[in-house]
Amino acid sequence: MKAITGLIGREDLVDKALREIKKGRHVLLTGATGVGKSALLETLLERLERRRAERAPVDAEADDWPRDAETGDAQNQHGHERTRRTQTVIHIADHQPKAQFVDIARKLLAVGLIEPAALELPEEYHYLPPELIEWSRIRRQVNRLSMRDLTAAIIPALHDHQGRVIIAVDDLTSLTPTLVAFWLAVFEVAQVIGCARQKKANVSKLWWKMTEIEIPPLTPDATREIVQAYIARQGMLIESPGLFVGHIVKQSGGNPQAIADMLDDSAKERLVDKRKIREMRHAAGVRYVDFTPVMIIALASVVGARYLAIGTGDTELYIFAGMLAAVVISVRVFLFKGAGKAN
Ligand SMILES: Nc1ncnc2c1ncn2[C@@H]1O[C@H](COP(=O)(O)OP(=O)(O)OP(=O)(O)O)[C@@H](O)[C@H]1O
Ligand SMILES: [Mg+2]
Numbered sequence: 313m314k315a316i317t318g319l320i321g322r323e324d325l326v327d328k329a330l331r332e333i334k335k336g337r338h339v340l341l342t343g344a345t346g347v348g349k350s351a352l353l354e355t356l357l358e359r360l361e362r363r364r365a366e367r368a369p370v371d372a373e374a375d376d377w378p379r380d381a382e383t384g385d386a387q388n389q390h391g392h393e394r395t396r397r398t399q400t401v402i403h404i405a406d407h408q409p410k411a412q413f414v415d416i417a418r419k420l421l422a423v424g425l426i427e428p429a430a431l432e433l434p435e436e437y438h439y440l441p442p443e444l445i446e447w448s449r450i451r452r453q454v455n456r457l458s459m460r461d462l463t464a465a466i467i468p469a470l471h472d473h474q475g476r477v478i479i480a481v482d483d484l485t486s487l488t489p490t491l492v493a494f495w496l497a498v499f500e501v502a503q504v505i506g507c508a509r510q511k512k513a514n515v516s517k518l519w520w521k522m523t524e525i526e527i528p529p530l531t532p533d534a535t536r537e538i539v540q541a542y543i544a545r546q547g548m549l550i551e552s553p554g555l556f557v558g559h560i561v562k563q564s565g566g567n568p569q570a571i572a573d574m575l576d577d578s579a580k581e582r583l584v585d586k587r588k589i590r591e592m593r594h595a596a597g598v599r600y601v602d603f604t605p606v607m608i609i610a611l612a613s614v615v616g617a618r619y620l621a622i623g624t625g626d627t628e629l630y631i632f633a634g635m636l637a638a639v640v641i642s643v644r645v646f647l648f649k650g651a652g653k654a655n
Contacts, residue, residue: 313538313542313568313571313572313575313576314348314351314354314355314568316541316542316545316546317538317541317542317545318541319348319351319352319355320530320534320537320538320541321530321531321533321534321535321537321538322348322351322352322355322527325352325525325527326352326355326356326359328525329341329352329356329505329525330356330359330360332523332525333356333360333478333503333505336475336503337503337522337523338499338503338504338505338506338521338522338523339504339505339506339522339523339524339525340484340505340506340507340508340511340519340522340523340524340525341353341505341506341507341508341525341527342507342508342509342510342511342524342525342526342527343509343526343527343528344509344529344567345509345569346567346568346569346570346572346596347527347528347529347567347568347569348527348530348568348569349482349507349508349509349527350482350483350507351568352527353480353482353505353507356480356505357401357403357480360399360401360478361401364398364399398476399476399477399478400423400425400473400476400477400478401477401478401480402416402419402420402423402477402478402479402480403419403480403482404416404419404479404480404481404482405482406482407482407483407485407486408486409486409487409488409491410459410491412481413459413462413463413466413494414454414455414457414462416462416466416479416498417431417454417457417462417465417466418447418454420466420469420470420477421442421445422442422443422445422447423442424441424442425469425470425472425473425477426465426466426469427469428440428445430464430465430468430469431450431453431454431457431465432453432457432461432465433445433450433453433454437450459491459494463494463497463498466498467497467498467500467501470498470501470502471501474501475502475503477501477502477503478502478503478504478505479498479502479503479504479505480504480505480506481504481505481506481507482506482507483506483507483508483509484506484507484508484518485507485508485509485510485512487508487512487515487518488514488515489514489515491515492515492517492518495518496517496518496521499518499521504522506522511524528566529565529566529567530566530567530568530571531566532561532566534566535560535561535564535566535571536557536561538568538571539556539557539560539561539571539575540557542575542579543556546575546579548578548579548584549582549583549584550578550583550584550589551583551584551585551586551589552586552589555586555589556578556584556589559589559590559592560574560575560592563592563593563594563596564594564596565596567594567596569596570594570595570596573594574592574594577592578592603647607640607644607647610636610640611640613636614633614636614637614640617629617632617633617636618630618633618634618637621633
């Protein structure tokens with residue numbers, strides 16, 4: 313959806329995250345499923361890329377190193393010096409923990425920051441420039457490496473370019489405790505920006521090293537803006553745009569994925585009439601159901617019944633009020649637990 317509307321309603325978060333990245337911090341973007349972590353991460357990388365291109369036109373050339381570099385020593389050294397100032401950003405989209413390490417190795421190889429020999433590739437690859445190394449040919453070999461071997465190749469490579477490699481890893485949610493040590497080693501030699509749906513307690517050591525930026529649901533205003541931009545760009549025919557927008561705001565609970573689902577669904581219709589609008593539902597909108605008034609009334613009834621029972625000496629009512637109180641309290645606990653999970 314971001315491709316259609318652009319990133320909407322996240323300017324402050326983008327600025328905040330860029331400030332932390334500039335300070336050299338490891339950053340963790342957290343938030344519910346579909347809240348827009350990946351979209352924000354992509355935007356951050358685009359901004360970093362743009363900033364780099366604007367700031368250092370000479371450095372941009374150095375990106376071609378060592379591809380363009382002659383094999384001569386002087387040239388190499390020169391190229392090396394230039395890359396020293398250049399930041400390399402590596403985007404890891406895989407969600408599977410080991411595959412992420414394979415991907416880091418792959419990307420480092422592609423930009424020439426890791427030697428083929430370090431990945432135990434056959435000699436024929438050792439002197440090939442990175443762009444001539446076809447991933448499909450070496451994938452199996454790299455996949456076969458153990459986590460230990462992969463780390464042994466990755467860490468020294470990152471170390472040689474200390475502080476100049478940013479690793480953006482889309483999803484750290486399914487990280488396991490056994491992998492924490494490997495990631496901690498990466499944290500020492502590169503800057504990491506990651507996303508996670510939740511911070512699992514068994515990998516806390518990693519979260520401690522990161523500055524967390526929590527992504528909240530979009531405000532109703534931002535949601536409206538997205539819907540309007542989408543309608544305008546996709547040229548949708550809607551019977552009652554006001555009702556349509558209002559319904560999406562309510563049903564999505566500000567979750568961009570929910571907004572996208574409903575918009576994509578509606579875009580398939582020739583005409584979105586009022587009946588279709590009313591039928592739109594999204595599970596994300598459940599968040600909006602507020603049980604507070606119900607709970608207050610229930611508690612008040614219990615207290616009232618208790619006093620009534622004592623005042624009139626009605627033992628049965630007294631017992632009934634006590635049982636009702638127990639039910640209300642336990643239901644309340646479950647409701648809050650459920651709400652916590654949904655968020
Ligand atoms: N601020 C925004 N403006 C416009 N579109 C957005 C915005 N945030 C997210 N989107 C879109 O909403 C959808 C869901 O966002 P995204 O995939 O980034 O969520 P996520 O938090 O990474 O989800 P998951 O937990 O499943 O990884 C995508 O289609 C994305 O392009
Ligand atoms: Mg994502």
